[in-house]
Amino acid sequence: MLVSVQQIEIGQEQSQRVEEIIEAYKHKPGALIPVLHEIQNVLGHLPMWAQQRVSDAMKIPLSEVNSIVSFYALFSEKPKGKYSIGVCKGTACYVRGADKIIEQLQELLGIEAGDTTPDGNFSIEVVRCIGACGLGPVVTINDTVYTRMKADKVKAVITSLIKQAEGGG
Amino acid sequence: MKLYRNHVLVCGGGGCQSSGCQTIRERLMDSIKERGLEAEIKVVVTGCMGPCSLGPMMIVYPEAILYCRLQPENVDVIVEKHLYQGIPVEDYFYRDPYTDEPIGRIQDIPFFTRQRKIALRNVGLIDPLSIEEYIAFDGYFALAKAVTLHTPEDVIRIVKESGLRGRGGAGFPTGLKWEFTSKAKEKPKYVVCNADEGDPGAFMDRSIIEGDPHSLIEGMALAGYAIGANQGYVYVRAEYPMAVEHLQKAIEQARNYGLLGSDIFGSGFNFDLEIRVGAGAFVCGEETALLASVEGRRGEPRPKPPYPAQAGLWNKPTVINNVETYANLPSIILEGSEWFRSIGxxxxxxxxxxxxxxxxxxxxxxxxxxxxxxxxxxxxxxxxxxxxxxxxxxxxxxxxxxxxxxxxxxxxxxxxxxxxxxxxxxxxxxxxxxxNTCMVDLAKFFLDFCQDESCGKCIPCRMGTKRMLEMLQRVSEGKGRPEDIDTLLELGEDIMNTALCGLGQTAPNPVLNTIRYFRDEYEEHINSKYCRASVCASLFTAPCQNACPADVDVPQYIEYIQRGMYMDAVRSIREKNPFPSVCGRLCTHPCEERCRRDQLDESMAIRSLKRFAADYELKNAEAFYFDAELKKLPRKGKKVAVIGGGPAGLTAAYYLAIWGYDVTVFEASDKLGGMLNYAVPPYRLPNDVLQKEIDIILNSGVNVITGMKAGRDISWDAIRRNFDAVFLGIGAQQPVKLGIKGEDAKGVITALEFLRRINEGERPDIGEKVVVIGGGSTAFDAARSAVRLGAREVAILYRRSKWDMPALPEEKVHAAEEGVRIYDYIAPLEIIADEQGRMEGVWCIRMAKGEFDNTARRKPVPIEGSEFKMEADTLLIAIGAQGEVEGFEGIDFTRWKTFRVNPDTLETSIKGVFAGGDCIRGPDTVIQSIADGRKAALSIDKYLGGDQEEKETAQQARKRQIYAPVIEQERKRLRVPVLDPQVRKMNFDEIELPFDEEACRQEALRCLRCDAD
Amino acid sequence: MASMQAYYALRERALNRLQGLEKEDFITVEIHMGICSQAAGVLDVLKAMEEAIAHKNISNVTIAKTGCAGFCAYEPLVILKKKGRRPVTYCRVTPEKARVLLPEYVLKDRIIEAWTLNGKDVLL
Incomplete structure (x- = not known):
């Protein structure tokens, strides 16, 4: 098997973690999805080389692994931004104006939902109901949840993050 | 800050002040001082607390006891008993208006009292990460009882008898499901929990797993025991990381305590649990898809039967229930099925x-x-x-x-x-x-969701929902075709009948259901290209303009005000509304309700800006009247009669005149203005302002004949013979009577009659006590006029809730400030008169909240035995009015005495005769009448061969440009300066004061310019 | 769990421990730690409260972390419970408020009404 360039860039340590994850699960019934979850937790997304490793080690055809990855919305083959922004588009958030928030974010960052900024700092995703319906509209940025979002609040948060991203290089 | 043992809040709002809170406050201070409690008790005078009818009132914290309708002597008792001894005085508590029970604590709110908790019994009460706390509240006792005292068959029987049905949605009887699985031959068997709570907007499963994970574990173990399974799986959404974490910890604790694992309670029953985390696929909420996902496959549903009870996880018999269902089980086992059946x-x-x-x-x-x-x-x-x-x-x-x-x-x-x-x-x-929710948009939202989540396995779901979505998209962009609605219904039925799984079968439901209840909204989108909720972006420029019945270009005139071009602002308003001064004072401003600025801080003060610009025009420039030029427009040589000189009639006349028609207005009374002239009191609309505004309208070259009533002074037939088209704007001026005994007593008059006399300069003698029946603007105008005439006590009685009164909130506030008492849930029964036939009071009855009517208001129902007498010298009736629609031969009208018109053209049952305003709707707003007047003018123009409508459509694309930076930081809206209540209640002077120019320009800069996007 | 006897013993012990917290002058601070509450900032509130306890050397307080109470619109909620007293419910608590309200109640027996659920006129 050819070792992809990405794998070299990823480095030995992460590659090692992937092997460990596969090893820990591979004899359990129905383990494919938990394995992919854990790998994505480590790598941030599921690059082709990792899918190939899963396929080889768990003796599941690559096409099947890939069909699982593409079926489930939570699995991503594309890397996300340093600040991964999720806008909840559950019904409760929607009737309280989630659409306006998405539009505003797209305008502020100059990208469409589903994309990552060219500098890799921000990505916008429309996510399914995260269950904080009582406090909508809700936006998540990495692990932080922002509630009752309004236009001025979105702007303030994003502006400060842009500053941080630039400041931090 | 200094802290006190008790805080006493005394209402100092206008309502209470007039009911004597000043004396109450002084008495309270004195009494506190007498007992030397000053250092411990803090008296706070607050603004109006709202329920003015209860004044004078006070609230004592920290107990939050509400005392109301206080007399000075009551205060001493409260200070002695409550503030000194700490015993609340029940005698003066607020009493429930329906049950008459004292309700002391504000805290006794229905949010908590109306609930009954079974599934959520521990949530929010115990530490979810402490198994001991769960056990302290009888946790795992049901499991202990079941495995040691009951056979599995007993458990199934109890669950069956309880009548518990699946809480995940379909409502299948849980006990039956267990019985099927228990009877299946294959082994091993499994218990699965569906915690893939995918329905957007539902989060109870998350709450239970996060807040009380052990109740889920116990419920699943009970199921395992009942059906003979030793292994369970919980399938949790990945979007709930905290739920996963709590459940994981709880499972470990349960294992450590031997509540999961082998030989539980020494019964020989073994059971363990594993968590499976979903990966973001809504379809996995469907049970067969969920099971596929647990097995590590794509979460695609398969046809049923076989049901999971026969062939579920790895094709073995499986019970699958949702979180809430499992969380109910421990209580059912402990308390018994009868207890459970007694609820619900x-x-x-x-x-x-x-x-x-x-x-x-x-x-x-x-x-x-x-x-x-x-x-x-x-x-x-x-x-x-x-x-x-x-x-x-x-x-x-x-x-x-x-x-x-x-x-x-x-x-x-x-x-x-x-x-x-x-x-x-x-x-x-x-x-x-x-x-503010558009039903077409909502249907689109759900369909988009289902389309997105469709697994693609079956064609009806994959392609059918796509077709439906395309059609909805078209409708929301104003490109819909009339047949689209029926096609949507047919397509929806097809998908429901042929799709493979629950997701597909139910995907059309939101569309079918919104068409069922909101078909008119679909039709508006298709036929009128109108989205009343201001959501579908291609159908309007700005929500304020969209909300205005007259379609006034609000952002445009606000922009002119920003730039100091006030005359241009007025001209821009007058393109759609010839009454800027009147509307700047009286309009019910639907535009402000929809203002997007409200999401940031507060809506724009649109009406005040309009008034400012209109005042500027009236004040500054007779020379500005541009109508001189308009008169030069080519005359069309066609004659139009307008019957009725109110806002609808004058609006129609104004536009028809400037478009080149010869218009004659016939007005029955001797003054123009209709309701504006005789029903709106001068303190809200000064006579000279109205007169000037009408003068500008007449400048357009309208002929006016006053004192000429159609059907009385000139025959209906003569009008029709002499004119090419007719507009009827006769209003609704005949007051509706109460229809109760004693209504002909002296002292009983209709509010409209009362207001007319005041507007004619009379000052009727109304005595000291005045009662007004009704809840609209007319009721408030009458009550506040009565105050100005010197009545000592003025009360408004309304049979529904105060919130249901159609009058504007500011009218209620102003009235309360002027001393009007507002009592809701009271209806009059009979008017009591003395021997001379002069009224001396009203028999009233209290009403209770009944069921909801079609407008989401609660119907009032009389409370038997709650009759009481209210003394009054004058009774003013303001419960509605009807039009005199009978005299116009050949024109159909409804049983509510309104002309029947084609809603698109406002044409009546006679060709060439149009109608608008209150005579087609019953009493409505000024802006609605103006809108009708203009709409009818356009129809008349078209009827007479004109092309004004096409011209306007062609001109519509006005260039939207932002000239000044929008104020983005939070800033409160412009407050309207008003006369002090104590001053204004003495006379009929206008209560709103003129605005400061700079303040208005600043206010204009708050506009977010939604139109410029 | 081996037997019913073991269960009864454990339940007894757990109950006693919980009741032990209810002795005179002991205050239980109930905080909801659901995702709603966390989104509304309960973690910062908790931290502020713990700091206040350490700073003022308060010993008769325990913080009980529970799940969501369902009253999401008013989170973060902080409920102060003391034996024989009506619980005091603060709503939409901020770290600033948290630093004040706990010591005030514990050390001075004061309730800041404006911040409580009772103070919210919206509930009338």
């Missing part, structure tokens, strides 16, 4: 948890007995709609469910009733929507 209703026993979200005040999780009326959940527990806006619909059942309109607020919430209304229980999401 016959077919749906027990409780249901709802996630209350959307435009409702108290969002959150509530658990109520099944069968609780929907309206009670939304209005009593949920606290009603945010901002007291109008309720539009409640959505249940997530993307598979549907909406229930206002007419369904009395529906008892259970599985069967919801299904009758075309929706489902689902997992319990209850999303409340107000008038």
């Amino acid at each position: 209703n016959e077919k749906s026993p027990g409780t249901k948890v709802f996630a209350l979200a959307g435009q409702v005040v108290n969002t959150g999780l509530v658990e109520v007995p099944m069968g609780t009326p929907l309206g009670d959940i939304i209005f009593d527990i949920g606290g009603g709609i945010i901002g007291k806006r109008d309720f539009k619909a409640a959505q249940t059942g997530g993307p598979s469910g549907g909406c229930i309109p206002a007419s369904g607020l009395n529906v008892p919430v259970d599985y069967e009733s919801l299904r009758e209304w075309g929706t489902i229980m689902g997992s319990g999401g209850l999303i409340v929507m107000d008038e």
Whole structure:
């Protein structure tokens, strides 16, 4: 098997973690999805080389692994931004104006939902109901949840993050 | 800050002040001083607390006891007993108006008291990460009892007898499901929990797993024991990381305590659990898809049968229930099936948890007995709609469910009733929507969701929903075709009948259901290219303009004000509305209700800006009147008669005149203005302002004949013979009577008659005590005029809730400030007169909140035995008015005495005769009459061969440009300066004061310019 | 768990421990730690409260972390419970408020009404 360039860039340590994850699960019934979850937790997304490793080690055809990855919305083959922004588009958030928030974010960052900024700092995703319906509209940025979002609040948060991203290089 | 033992809040609002709170406050201070309590008790004078009818009132904290209708001597008792000895004085408590029970604590709010908790019994009370706390509250006792005392068959029997039905949505009897699985031959068997709570807007499962994970574990173990399974799986959404974490810890604890694992309670029963985390696929909420996902495959559903009870996980018999169902089980085993059946209703026993979200005040999780009326959940527990806006619909059942309109607020919430209304229980999401939600857009949202989540396995779901979505997209862009609605219905039926799984079969539901209840909104989108909720972006420029019945270009004139071009602002208004000064004072400003600035801080003060510009015109420039030029427009040589010189008639006349028609206005009285002239008191609309405004309109070259009543002074036939077209704007001026005994007594007059006399300069003698019946602007105008005439006590009685009164909020505030007392839930029964036939009082009865009517208001129902007498010298009736529609031969009218017109053209049943304003709607707003007047003018133009409408459509694309930076930081709206209540209640001077120019320009800069996008 | 006897013993012990917290002058601070509450900032509130306890050397307080109470619109909620007293419910608590309200109640027996659920006129 050819070792992809990405794998070299990823480095030995992460590659090692992937092997460990596969090893820990591979004899359990129905383990494919938990394995992919854990790998994505480590790598941030599921690059082709990792899918190939899963396929080889768990003796599941690559096409099947890939069909699982593409079926489930939570699995991503594309890397996300340093600040991964999720806008909840559950019904409760929607009737309280989630659409306006998405539009505003797209305008502020100059990208469409589903994309990552060219500098890799921000990505916008429309996510399914995260269950904080009582406090909508809700936006998540990495692990932080922002509630009752309004236009001025979105702007303030994003502006400060842009500053941080630039400041931090 | 200095802290006191007690705080006493005394209401100092206008209402209470007039009812004597000054004396109460002084007495309180003295009394506190006498007992030397100054250092411990703090008296705070607050603004109006709202329930003015209860004044004078005070609230004592920290107990939050509300004392009301206080007399000075009561105060000493309260100070002695409550503030000194610490014993609240029940005698002066606020009493429930319906039960008359004293309710002391504000805290006794329905949000908590109306709930009944079974599934959520521990949530929010115990530490979810402490198994010991769970056990301290009888946790795992049900499991202990079951495995040591009951056989598995007993457990199944108890569950069956309890009548528990699946809380995940379909409502299948849980006990039956267990029995099937238990009887299946294959082994091993599995227990699965569906915690893939995918319905957007439902979050009770998350709450239970996060807040009380052990109740889920115990419920699953009970199921395992009942059906003979030793292994369970919990399939949790990945979007709930905290739930996964809590459940993982709880499972470990349960294992450590031997509550999971082998030989539980020494019974020989073995059971363990494993968590499977989902990966973001809504379809996995469907049970066969979920099982596929647990097995590590794509979560695609398969046809049923076989059901999971026969062939589930790895093709073995499997029980699959949702979180809430399992969480109910320990209580059922412990308390017994009869106890459970005693809650809820016959077919749906027990409780249901709802996630209350959307435009409702108290969002959150509530658990109520099944069968609780929907309206009670939304209005009593949920606290009603945010901002007291109008309720539009409640959505249940997530993307598979549907909406229930206002007419369904009395529906008892259970599985069967919801299904009758075309929706489902689902997992319990209850999303409340107000008038700002567009039903076409909502249907599109859900369909888009389903289309996105369709696994693509079967064609009806994959392609059918796509076709439907395309069609909805078209409708929302104003490109819909009339036949689209029926095609949507047919296509929807097809998909429902042919799709493979539940997702596909129910995907069309939101569309079918919204068409069922809101077909008119679909038709508006298709036929009038109008989205009343201001949501579908291609159909309007700015929400304020969209909300204005007259379609006034609000952002445009605000922009002119920003730039100091006030005359241009007025001209821009006058393109659609020839009454800027009147509307700047009286308009009910639907534009402000929709202003997007409201999402940031407060809506724009649009009406005040209009008034400012209009005042500028009146003050500065007779020379500005541009109509001289308009007169030069080519005359068309056609004659139009306008019957009625009110706002609708004058508007129609104005536009027809400037478009080149020869217009004659026939007015029955000797002054123009209609209701504006004789029903609106001068303190809201000074006579000279109205006169000047009418003068400008007449400048357009309209002929006026006053004192000429159609059908009396000139025959209807003569009018029709002499004119090419006719507009009827005769208003609704005949007051409706109460229809109760004694109405002909001296002292009883209609509010309209009363106001007319005042406007004619009379000052009627009304005595000291005045009672007004009604809740609209006319009632408030009459009451406030009575105050100005020197009445000592003025009260407004309304049979519904204060919130249901059609008068504007500011009218209520102003009236209260002027000393008018507002009593709701009271209706008059009989007028009592003395021997001379002069009234001396009214017999009244208190009303209670009944069921909801079709407008989401509660119908009032009389409380027997609550009759009481109210003394009064004068009774003013303001409960509505009707038009004199009979005299116009050949024109159809309704049983409400309104002309029947074609809603698109306002043409009556006679060709060439059009009507608008109150005579087609009953009493309505000024702006609506103006809108009708202009709409009818356009129709008349078209009828007479003109092309004004095409010209306007062609001109519509006005260049939108932003000239000044928008103020983005939070800033409160412009406050209207008003005369002090004590001053204004002495005379009829206008109460709103003129505005400062700079303040107005600053206010104009708050506009977010939604039009410029 | 081996037997019913073991269960009864454990339940007894757990109950006693919980009741032990209810002795005179002991205050239980109930905080909801659901995702709603966390989104509304309960973690910062908790931290502020713990700091206040350490700073003022308060010993008769325990913080009980529970799940969501369902009253999401008013989170973060902080409920102060003391034996024989009506619980005090603060709503929409901020770290700033948290630093004040706990010591005030514990050390001075004061309730800041404006911040409590009772103070919210919206509930009338």
